[in-house]
Structure formats: C-alpha cells, structure tokens
Amino acid sequence: MKRTIYIVLISIFTTAFTYAQELTWHTDMGKASEFAIKEKKPLLMFFTGSDWCGWCIRLQKEVFHTKEFKKWASENVVLVELDFPKRAPQDDTVRTQNRQLQSMFQVRGYPTIWFVNPEMNSEKRINLTKLGKLGYVAGGPTKWIGNAAMML
Incomplete structure (x- = not known):
C-alpha cells in the first residue's frame, strides 16, 4: 500500500513538473x-x-505551448522572439533590433520562423548562417517539428 501511494505521488509530481516547465524565449539577440x-x-x-497576428497566436497555441514542442525545443534550439506588437509597449532597443533583423531576413509576413547558426568571427562579431525558414504548418506539433527538424 505504501509503495502504491509512493508511486502515485512520484507520478503526480513528475507530471506537474513537466507541465510547469516553461521555455525561455530570449528577446536580446546578442x-x-x-x-x-x-x-x-x-x-x-x-x-x-x-497582440494582433491571428496565425501567430494559433501557432503558439497549437505548437509552441505543447509538451512535444517544449521537449523538442529544449533539446535542439535556442528560442528568440522578435515581436512587432501594435498595442503592447516595447523597449526602443528591442524595437530597433527587431526591425533590423526583419529587414536583414526580409520578413514580409507573420508568423515567420528562421533557423540560423550563430558563429563568432575573428573580430568577435556574430555572423548568422541561414538554415531555413518556416511559418504556420497545419497538423499540430508533430508535423511542425518534423518540418523544422529537416532544417537543423
């Protein structure tokens, strides 16, 4: 009986920890x-x-907020959110950085996800090597992750 209770408690705490685990979305590209x-x-x-892009919100709900994505992302990538809000306040430094990256990667619509490899050059500057881009993919986290994994 004690063993059963012990196993159930471990299961509950493990599940709670898994769902409580949140990903870190960086906003400072450097x-x-x-x-x-x-x-x-x-x-x-x-x-x-x-705060305005319906497809972005849908991508987050259907993919980014799932346990499958959280597990995959924590093992495979570093996450960066480059936001272009209409109503929410945003620091001028972040806004400038995001606009520069939007121009550099020729982002014309949202959501757009670029996968890049950052590399430090001899002058201690970071170069970004493009691996590929993706947007909203219907079919849930498994299909989205499958498409993303092909670029890494």
Missing part, C-alpha cells in the same frame, strides 16, 4: 546568440505580432 554558441545549438527566431 545574448541569445552567445548562449546558442555556448550550447552548440541553432537559433529559432520567431517573428511575430503577438
């Missing part, structure tokens, strides 16, 4: 790049309109 270089992982750069 810090995210340094972290990615250190971890030897590519960046997943999510260009979004968080």
Whole structure:
C-alpha cells in the first residue's frame, strides 16, 4: 500500500513538473546568440505580432505551448522572439533590433520562423548562417517539428 501511494505521488509530481516547465524565449539577440554558441545549438527566431497576428497566436497555441514542442525545443534550439506588437509597449532597443533583423531576413509576413547558426568571427562579431525558414504548418506539433527538424 505504501509503495502504491509512493508511486502515485512520484507520478503526480513528475507530471506537474513537466507541465510547469516553461521555455525561455530570449528577446536580446546578442545574448541569445552567445548562449546558442555556448550550447552548440541553432537559433529559432520567431517573428511575430503577438497582440494582433491571428496565425501567430494559433501557432503558439497549437505548437509552441505543447509538451512535444517544449521537449523538442529544449533539446535542439535556442528560442528568440522578435515581436512587432501594435498595442503592447516595447523597449526602443528591442524595437530597433527587431526591425533590423526583419529587414536583414526580409520578413514580409507573420508568423515567420528562421533557423540560423550563430558563429563568432575573428573580430568577435556574430555572423548568422541561414538554415531555413518556416511559418504556420497545419497538423499540430508533430508535423511542425518534423518540418523544422529537416532544417537543423
């Protein structure tokens, strides 16, 4: 009886921890790049309109907020959110950085996800090597992750 209770409690705490585990979405590209270089992982750069883009919100709900995506992302990429809100306030430094990256990657619509490898050059500047881009993919987290994994 004690063993059964013990197993049930462990199961409950493990499940609670898994669902409570949240991903870190970086907003500072420099810090995210340094972290990615250190971890030897590519960046997943999510260009979004968080407070107005219906497809962005749908992608987050159907894919990014699932346990499958959270597990995959924590093992494979460093996440960067590059937001272009209409109503929410945004720091000028972040807004400028996001617009520069939007121009550099020629983002014309949302959501757009670029996968890139950051590399430190001899001048201590970070270069970004494009691996591929993705947007909303119908079919849930398994299909989205399958498409993303082909670029890494």
